[in-house]
Amino acid sequence: MGNYKSRPTQTCTDEWKKKVSESYSVIIERLEDDLRIKDSELTDLNSSDEAFQKVNLNYRTESGLSLLHLCCMCGGNKVHIRTLMLKGLRPSRLTRNGFTALHLAVYKDNAELVTAMLHGGADIQQVGYGALTALHIATIAGHHEVGTAPVHTSLRHYFTFCTVLFIFRNSSAGVGNNGCSNKRFLDILLHPSSSTVNAQDNEDHVPLHFCARFGHHEVVHFLLQGNFELQPHSVNIYGDTPLHLACYNGKFEVVKEIVQLSGTESLSKENIFSETAFHSACTYGKSLEMVKFLLGQNAMSINHQGRDGHTGLHSACFHGHIRLVQFLLDSGADMNLVACDPSRSSGEKEEQTCLMWAYEKGHDTIVTLLKHYKRPLDDSPCNEYSQPGGDGSYVSVPSPLGKIKSMTKEKADVLLLRASLHSSFQLQLSDLEFNEIIGSGSFGKVYRGKCKNKVVAIKRYRANTYCSKSDVDMFCREVSILCRLNHPCVIQFVGACLDDPSQFAIATQYVSGGSLFSLLHEQKR
Known part of the structure; x- marks a missing residue:
């Protein structure tokens, strides 16, 4: 296996x-x-x-x-x-x-x-x-x-x-x-005859495998409807049926043709990777309709475990399909079921929940969802969110791989912003003079100051180790929007410091009237 x-x-x-x-x-x-x-x-x-x-x-x-x-x-x-x-x-x-x-x-x-x-x-x-x-x-x-x-x-x-x-x-x-x-x-x-429609290549693929994989549902219909003695549930050397390949590649029309014309026999077949067609659809993860269709055949439970114990929820978590994960959880998928790593010896099998699979691949948004998920009408989270068979240690984010992904994306975002932002808007921190604080928030503080002898408002971002929505992402979005706005009713953008996240700052036109939020909510006029 x-x-x-x-x-x-x-x-x-x-x-x-x-x-x-x-x-x-x-x-x-x-x-x-x-x-x-x-x-x-x-x-x-x-x-x-x-x-x-x-x-x-x-x-x-x-x-x-x-x-x-x-x-x-x-x-x-x-x-x-x-x-x-x-x-x-x-x-x-x-x-x-x-x-x-x-x-x-x-x-x-x-x-x-x-x-x-x-x-x-x-x-x-x-x-x-x-x-x-x-x-x-x-x-x-x-x-x-x-x-x-x-x-x-x-x-x-x-x-x-x-x-x-x-x-x-x-x-x-x-x-x-x-x-x-x-x-x-x-x-x-x-x-065509049975000997040709069931001909195999060196990986035991029959023509129906290729038709299913590439989504040629009209040809699939022709082969399944014809009197060719076709074997629609044949497997290749990986144990994949044509239905597996259609699911792995998101060919929903082909999936419907195969199930409706050849029956549900393929739905229960597992390949060498312990995946049924339902698992395969969760691995693809981009078609909720296909997953709903397979579940609607009532051929297996949403919590069906392959030989290694992993479920469709494991597959969706492993590949980062958060919408599908949400759907499976809402439909009754059990996040406490565990899978075993078959590559380990029998005495060292490590049981892993779907949360651990998501954590391993750095899908921190899914980890957060699983940790805080509550079923409809439930008052408390579904489990303890600790790894079964382990020391009970709490799983925290960011995961190592998730942190690397986040850092890589942030650096790429900053580089793209530097390349697209006009040089006249790119400032050094030494160009700014900070005076009194005029506001603050979760992002940092706002100062009244000067930029090249011009009175400005300076929003200074504070370095934040990690949060669900990256401060770097928020900063890049704000700068990319402000630099394109030029209207008398919109505060004028002066420039931004982009050299390092620890020095992020945005300079805009100073308006002496104060904060609009304060005017609307605090002063209650």
């Missing part, structure tokens, strides 16, 4: 997809580079047909484009293609970037020119840059997510004609080094 906290964010399939996507980007970049030609290089091509008959067949641009390439790129027609090929211009010529005219015609989605070149004898199996055939280019240029076989994309989207034409002319539609029978491949596309 795996440790939930060590669950990888990417699978081997993700890494493979990333590498493929990077290679696709390079291919598209090289194709686009071939499509950039100088205006002077188009002069002969855009002249009369008579002139076209007299052009130099050996002409090539600086990037290695032949006249055949130019015809495919710049509005040539099948007559031009046929004429050039009859005159002996070889369609197998490659540009400097490694593409034939057929590659470019396919990339431009020009079925007429593709047909003309194929009828003229162009080799549809000729490889160019990266050992790519024209069929590969057709599928890459579909500008759509590619699944396990790129031909699926081309058949469904923009390059249908090109792909079908290649298949019927015995092009290899295989991926990698493994070619396949084109007739059999076409049969698979048009007449």
Whole structure:
């Protein structure tokens, strides 16, 4: 069994997809580079047909484009293609970037020119840059997510004609080094069977896993409704069903399709990280509707514990989903249930509540919520908020990681404010002269003083170790708002000291009338 906290964010399939996507980007970049030609290089091509008959067949641009390439790129027609090929211009010529005219015609989605070149004898199996055939280019240029076989994309989207034409002319539609029978491949596309819809990759994913993960609910509906002997509850090497992947990625429409069309069997299945589909939805944490839907199936309790003991509330706390945590608590989730770390030996198992999971990840707002949460109609908090099995020590905030997160965010906020605030508004503490105190509050004190011989009001922030809403955050917000205000009815902003939190100060126009708060509430006029 795996440790939930060590669950990888990417699978081997993700890494493979990333590498493929990077290679696709390079291919598209090289194709686009071939499509950039100088205006002077188009002069002969855009002249009369008579002139076209007299052009130099050996002409090539600086990037290695032949006249055949130019015809495919710049509005040539099948007559031009046929004429050039009859005159002996070889369609197998490659540009400097490694593409034939057929590659470019396919990339431009020009079925007429593709047909003309194929009828003229162009080799549809000729490889160019990266050992790519024209069929590969057709599928890459579909500008759509590619699944396990790129031909699926081309058949469904923009390059249908090109792909079908290649298949019927015995092009290899295989991926990698493994070619396949084109007739059999076409049969698979048009007449899927149980052996194909349940085909597995090297991580035991079936097609339904990918459809669920990427949210293709129409395809999910088609597969589940079809008579294909689909196995909707199959698991990959991580123990994930398609429903797990849909929940992990927030694909609510797919979740509803799977549950409504295949039943609730997947709801009770746990993966190797002790997560059911409900846990997975809590790990995603951004769709309350999806969580409500799963709970509404009555297949399991909101307090269902995985093999390691962790609940959906643990998962939500671990990933910092405070809205979901609030919802689960209001719906009856028990924050006292404990999970055990499976990586420890049996004699050293440490029991941890969801509060400890939130504390460990530095989600201090959730820790505070759990510590002070009261159920509706309750008069007291729900528990003692101490770690079970420990020494009973009280959990306090900020947590170590929470403090680091807070400090990092504060420093970033100050740096951004310095970069955006005009230099005329940036003051040094030495520019200010503090006189008598004219007000105070939780933020610090307000002084009457001077800034560059001008009488001003100076709000001096006091350094505060920690509070629920950072003083640094409040200071940055106030300065960013004041510096944009310029109106006779609004106190004028003079500047701010930004060098260090211990020296934070804001200087504004001094108004002798005193505090508006005092006028409204203290003097009670």
